[in-house]
Amino acid sequence: MAYLSDEKISFGIVIVGGGPAGMAAAVAAYDAGERDILILERDNALGGILRQCIHNGFGLHRFGEELTGPEYAYKYERMVEERGIAYMLDTMVIGIDKERNLTAVNRDRGIFTIKCGAIILAMGCRERPRGALNIAGTRPAGIYTAGTAQKYVNMKGYMPGREVVILGSGDIGLIMARRMTLEGASVKAVCELMPYSGGLARNIEQCLNDFDIPLYLSTTVVEIHGKERVEAVTVAEVDERRRPKLETARTIPCDTLLLSCGLIPENELTKDAGIPLDAITNGAVVNGDRETDVEGIFACGNVLHVHDLVDYVSEEAVIAGTSAVRYIRGESGRDADIALKTDGRVRYTVPQRITSLKDTVVYFRVADVYKDAYLVVKRGEEVLYKRKKQKLAPGEMETVKLTEEMLKGDGGELRLSIEMA
Amino acid sequence: MLDYIVIGAGVVGGLVARELTRYTDKVCIVEKEADVAMGATSANSAIVHAGFDAKEGSLKARLNVRGSEMMEELATELGVKYKRNGSLVVGFSDEDKKTLEDLLERGNKNGVKGLKLLDGGEVRALEPNIGEGVSCALYAPTGAIVCPYELCIAAVGSAMDNGARLEHGFEVKKIEKIDTGYRVFAKDGRMLEAAYVINCAGAYSDEVAEMAGKGGFSVHPRRGEYMLLDRECGSLVRSTVFRCPSKMGKGVLVTPTVDGNLLLGPTAEDISDKDDTSTTVEGLARVRALASEQVSGIGFGKVITSFTGLRSVGSTGDFIISCEDGFVSCAGIESPGLSASPAIAKYVVELLVASGARLDEREDFIPTRRAMHFFSELSVEEKNALIKEQPEYAHMICRCEGISEGEILNAIRTEPRPRTLDGVKRRTRASMGRCQGGFCTPYIVELLAAELGVDYTEVTKSGGGSYINVGRTKEA
Ligand SMILES: Cc1cc2nc3c(=O)[nH]c(=O)nc-3n(C[C@H](O)[C@H](O)[C@H](O)COP(=O)(O)OP(=O)(O)OC[C@H]3O[C@@H](n4cnc5c(N)ncnc54)[C@H](O)[C@@H]3O)c2cc1C
Ligand SMILES: Cc1cc2nc3c(=O)[nH]c(=O)nc-3n(C[C@H](O)[C@H](O)[C@H](O)COP(=O)(O)OP(=O)(O)OC[C@H]3O[C@@H](n4cnc5c(N)ncnc54)[C@H](O)[C@@H]3O)c2cc1C
Numbered sequence: 001m002a003y004l005s006d007e008k009i010s011f012g013i014v015i016v017g018g019g020p021a022g023m024a025a026a027v028a029a030y031d032a033g034e035r036d037i038l039i040l041e042r043d044n045a046l047g048g049i050l051r052q053c054i055h056n057g058f059g060l061h062r063f064g065e066e067l068t069g070p071e072y073a074y075k076y077e078r079m080v081e082e083r084g085i086a087y088m089l090d091t092m093v094i095g096i097d098k099e100r101n102l103t104a105v106n107r108d109r110g111i112f113t114i115k116c117g118a119i120i121l122a123m124g125c126r127e128r129p130r131g132a133l134n135i136a137g138t139r140p141a142g143i144y145t146a147g148t149a150q151k152y153v154n155m156k157g158y159m160p161g162r163e164v165v166i167l168g169s170g171d172i173g174l175i176m177a178r179r180m181t182l183e184g185a186s187v188k189a190v191c192e193l194m195p196y197s198g199g200l201a202r203n204i205e206q207c208l209n210d211f212d213i214p215l216y217l218s219t220t221v222v223e224i225h226g227k228e229r230v231e232a233v234t235v236a237e238v239d240e241r242r243r244p245k246l247e248t249a250r251t252i253p254c255d256t257l258l259l260s261c262g263l264i265p266e267n268e269l270t271k272d273a274g275i276p277l278d279a280i281t282n283g284a285v286v287n288g289d290r291e292t293d294v295e296g297i298f299a300c301g302n303v304l305h306v307h308d309l310v311d312y313v314s315e316e317a318v319i320a321g322t323s324a325v326r327y328i329r330g331e332s333g334r335d336a337d338i339a340l341k342t343d344g345r346v347r348y349t350v351p352q353r354i355t356s357l358k359d360t361v362v363y364f365r366v367a368d369v370y371k372d373a374y375l376v377v378k379r380g381e382e383v384l385y386k387r388k389k390q391k392l393a394p395g396e397m398e399t400v401k402l403t404e405e406m407l408k409g410d411g412g413e414l415r416l417s418i419e420m421a
Numbered sequence: 422m423l424d425y426i427v428i429g430a431g432v433v434g435g436l437v438a439r440e441l442t443r444y445t446d447k448v449c450i451v452e453k454e455a456d457v458a459m460g461a462t463s464a465n466s467a468i469v470h471a472g473f474d475a476k477e478g479s480l481k482a483r484l485n486v487r488g489s490e491m492m493e494e495l496a497t498e499l500g501v502k503y504k505r506n507g508s509l510v511v512g513f514s515d516e517d518k519k520t521l522e523d524l525l526e527r528g529n530k531n532g533v534k535g536l537k538l539l540d541g542g543e544v545r546a547l548e549p550n551i552g553e554g555v556s557c558a559l560y561a562p563t564g565a566i567v568c569p570y571e572l573c574i575a576a577v578g579s580a581m582d583n584g585a586r587l588e589h590g591f592e593v594k595k596i597e598k599i600d601t602g603y604r605v606f607a608k609d610g611r612m613l614e615a616a617y618v619i620n621c622a623g624a625y626s627d628e629v630a631e632m633a634g635k636g637g638f639s640v641h642p643r644r645g646e647y648m649l650l651d652r653e654c655g656s657l658v659r660s661t662v663f664r665c666p667s668k669m670g671k672g673v674l675v676t677p678t679v680d681g682n683l684l685l686g687p688t689a690e691d692i693s694d695k696d697d698t699s700t701t702v703e704g705l706a707r708v709r710a711l712a713s714e715q716v717s718g719i720g721f722g723k724v725i726t727s728f729t730g731l732r733s734v735g736s737t738g739d740f741i742i743s744c745e746d747g748f749v750s751c752a753g754i755e756s757p758g759l760s761a762s763p764a765i766a767k768y769v770v771e772l773l774v775a776s777g778a779r780l781d782e783r784e785d786f787i788p789t790r791r792a793m794h795f796f797s798e799l800s801v802e803e804k805n806a807l808i809k810e811q812p813e814y815a816h817m818i819c820r821c822e823g824i825s826e827g828e829i830l831n832a833i834r835t836e837p838r839p840r841t842l843d844g845v846k847r848r849t850r851a852s853m854g855r856c857q858g859g860f861c862t863p864y865i866v867e868l869l870a871a872e873l874g875v876d877y878t879e880v881t882k883s884g885g886g887s888y889i890n891v892g893r894t895k896e897a
Contacts, residue, residue: 042817042820090816092817092820094817094823105808105815105817106815107808107812107813107815107816108812109815110804110805110808110809110815111801111804111805111808111815126856126859126860127856127859129725129726129855129856129857129858129859130726130857134648134705134724134727136699136700136701136702136704136705136727137699137700138698138699139698139728140882140887141881141882141883141887141888141889144859145859147859148858148859148860148862148863151863152863152890153894155863156863156867156877157893157894158877158878158890158892158893158894159890159891159892159893159894160889160890160891161891162891183894183895184895222702223699223702227696227885228881228882228883228884228885228886228887229886229887229888244702255891268820268821
């Protein structure tokens with residue numbers, strides 16, 4: 001394990017969060033020639049959320065093999081160790097400012113400040129809790145986010161319940177439907193507010209269909225019952241405007257309600273530092289280098305926007321890591337300022353701005369399910385790119401490559417849109 | 422034998438018990454739940470009312486004004502968060518303006534200081550986000566906010582520091598008069614004797630009075646639903662914004678809390694079940710509609726939780742506080758009961774003295790108590806000095822509210838000791854933030870289990886059968 005000498009209070013690149021994003025950013029920065037790197041992680045090990053994802057399905061893109069979460073994380077941990085990159089565990093970053101002073105706290109040092117050449121934000125995300133959903137009824141024990149339940153089962157070895165209803169069909173919910181079933185619990189229903197699932201198609205197949213767990217679309221939980229522990233939930237179908245149709249209400253007895261209703265990037269530090277956020281991604285607004293609107297502060301991974309595949313997280317982290325190195329060397333090289341706009345069908349893009357004229361992969365998500373539609377990139381009325389897509393769904397992140405050719409030309413704005421056939 | 426048994430560990434019972442320990446340490450508080458502050462005290466608007474609302478001459482009016490004057494000093498002594506943020510009652514019409522003038526007059530009679538009528542422009546100068554339709558307001562600079570459960574916990578803690586005892590899970594079922602006082606029996610068979618009994622049983626104070634043969638009144642529950650918003654929204658208003666009462670009802674209030682969140686509510690609905698603290702679809706919708714008229718720009722997407730409180734509405738319309746044969750009842754303590762609570766405690770002592778009880782002040786009474794949130798108020802140097810001795814203060818457990826293991830352990834080890842997750846939450850704010858415990862509860866369960874010396878699966882959310890986990894996994 002790498003050590004950190006006591007006097008040192010400044011670093012070239014400091015990375016907040018030692019999940020897959022943070023580790024990949026550190027490795028990329030090292031490989032780009034930087035040696036003065038420090039990762040700060042509040043948990044007692046590197047790995048981030050992957051540590052509790054003991055199912056398969058990581059790394060197909062990046063390593064060409066199917067790994068579990070901890071296996072994927074371990075590969076990166078090895079790379080960090082082999083390079084001797086410094087990291088501090090059980091260390092929580094509690095503040096950063098625009099001058100890139102970072103404040104953190106741990107047992108050995110108490111509260112301390114580090115002066116950073118560049119900062120890479122890689123804090124991941126958290127799940128949306130019940131309150132945000134504003135479900136009526138009682139407030140008994142037995143209501144957990146799927147990720148909390150995952151922590152109880154996979155990390156602590158305890159069962160949070162036996163008869164389960166899951167609200168939301170996000171991937172964590174789907175994975176937990178299978179996990180709880182394998183542990184002997186009975187998963188009675190997965191209810192999804194939208195007319196489609198927010199999870200990956202393969203998870204619906206492998207986690208629900210293979211276990212005969214019913215998925216009710218356009219359905220939500222309208223009331224929670226039970227005084228001490230959950231005793232039942234009332235579910236109802238919703239209309240096109242997502243309002244419950246109370247005539248369809250029915251009560252399902254259960255002792256547990258798991259919520260898998262979306263993830264929210266963990267941007268407290270970002271906000272406190274005065275870094276502008278994108279209202280849709282809830283992550284920072286960034287350019288192609290994954291640099292935020294505050295110079296020298298970069299972001300990648302789930303803290304920037306929620307990814308369904310860790311492989312993309314690593315990919316994005318490489319961009320942030322190498323860009324941070326160029327930044328501290330004064331080689332950022334900005335020769336453009338192009339805003340990427342969307343049409344509503346495309347919900348958001350990352351990056352939101354492009355500041356250098358080079359080939360740039362743009363990640364985006366769509367607002368609804370579209371079949372046989374065209375993805376179009378335009379400058380004003382001029383069509384720069386048009387490609388037919390068989391199926392686009394909110395649950396799957398999409399990418400499009402904007403070439404240097406396309407980026408050149410007048411006008412500081414490009415628009416991504418979906419056009420129906 | 423005890424001098425006093427206080428039934429009910431809400432804010433009233435807590436402060437009464439603490440007041441009594443100024444004179445004697447032979448005080449026992451009995452509470453049916455697994456923790457203190459689980460009744461109305463844990464779910465209300467948290468406003469220290471200025472005192473213009475209650476009818477002139479009523480107990481409510483007198484005790485409210487007196488209590489509100491005492492609150493700041495008391496909160497400081499007990500290390501409880503308190504803030505004098507001022508109150509605004511906003512009106513939308515000429516008719517409302519008349520009502521506000523009446524309120525002003527009543528307030529003046531009640532002895533409330535500094536009341537002032539404002540026109541639309543003046544209201545907006547004070548509160549830029551006030552609703553568009555607002556045309557006038559009554560401003561009460563002495564209106565304040567306090568943390569009600571923190572006040573109750575600190576009051577019980579202070580009483581215990583001064584020798585009082587607390588019995589939880591003690592649900593009073595029977596009361597017997599004996600020569601030397603009373604025998605009080607719990608449902609589970611426990612029995613205590615004391616010269617005096619003070620009934621502060623909130624929603625059940627009518628039934629408890631009945632047990633001692635001192636009934637003759639009733640208390641019924643009135644539901645009030647709330648939404649609590651993320652701290653991001655806490656600065657939308659500075660003062661507490663009430664709506665002028667009218668034919669349309671009382672409206673709701675929009676207020677910052679002492680912890681910087683934004684609170685909206687309550688509704689008012691008479692119900693029959695004294696334990697039904699569920700929220701309803703209609704109630705939450707009503708809160709939303711009314712709050713939006715009073716204040717613009719409320720971010721309903723930032724709701725972090727919703728909850729219900731039950732007011733104990735007494736059959737006389739006023740607080741029902743009486744003392745007979747050494748049995749005191751504090752009943753019908755609906756709003757402004759929190760504001761009045763310090764004065765209620767004094768009043769109870771006055772009634773006891775008038776009835777012939779001997780109350781000599783102790784010399785060793787300790788009035789102060791360290792704030793639960795003391796750590797957050799230290800300077801960086803002070804924090805580091807403490808971390809050096811107790812590194813647990815550097816181990817963050819609740820990342821939303823920034824609460825360390827040290828603070829949680831301190832809470833678990835300080836009387837009245839919490840035994841449940843909700844108990845830890847009310848004392849430390851751990852898991853009260855925007856993720857609502859998604860990350861930290863598994864750790865807090867672990868700390869609680871270790872400190873209480875019980876198995877992980879024995880830890881509950883709020884006592885009784887509210888288990889967090891139901892068993893082990895297959896391979897574990
Ligand atoms: C349950 C679940 C199932 C998934 N299933 C799959 C799958 O099957 N296949 C797949 O490819 N992907 C899957 N994913 C997605 C993938 O795991 C995530 O996208 C990826 O882990 C995100 O990486 P990250 O580094 O951005 O965030 P995280 O892994 O969340 O890491 C963030 C790290 O930052 C630390 N941190 C945060 N704040 C601070 C601070 N202030 N100070 C210090 N440290 C801090 C955290 O402790 C954490 O370790 C799944 C995700 C989840 C949650
Ligand atoms: C919606 C709402 C809004 C309010 N807003 C405000 C406000 O803004 N300002 C204000 O000043 N006041 C307000 N109030 C009023 C204030 O909350 C109450 O007056 C105050 O909390 C009452 O405290 P208490 O100790 O009497 O009752 P509680 O807190 O209900 O305590 C009574 C205790 O007695 C226990 N108990 C009951 N029966 C038994 C038994 N048989 N044996 C043992 N223990 C028993 C209960 O478990 C409970 O802990 C509001 C109330 C509500 C509900």
